[in-house]
């Protein structure tokens with residue numbers, strides 16, 4: 001129903017990507033860091049979220065997850081990605097439906113990403 005490999009990573013640009021304590025522990029282990037160091041390096045408090053993912057600049061979406069490769073348009077920590085990223089989007093992805101529909105109607109397989117690159 002969707003293909004993340006053909007998408008510029010819209011869901012990775014959501015303003016708040018909430019992590020659990022277990023997610024931070026997984027990241028700490030992945031990078032060989034202590035929990036506190038990983039928490040400070042990769043997350044920040046944002047409203048009610050104790051462990052919101054830190055983000056960085058992105059030419060397409062403005063801001064995006066700090067672990068997103070903005071050139072290759074993919075996750076750089078796939079095996080250590082947070083729970084929410086493993087579960088999202090479930091059955092269908094609305095953004096991918098939109099993207100696929102637009103690319104089909106424009107007869108342009110790179111529509112949107114190619115436009116943003118100009």
Ligand code: SF4
Nearest residue numbers: 004007010011093096
């Ligand atoms: S889940 Fe949807 S928005 Fe996220 S990368 Fe995959 S297709 Fe794109």
Ligand code: SF4
Nearest residue numbers: 012065067068075085
């Ligand atoms: S951890 Fe990976 S999949 Fe999750 S938001 Fe960041 S780049 Fe996207």
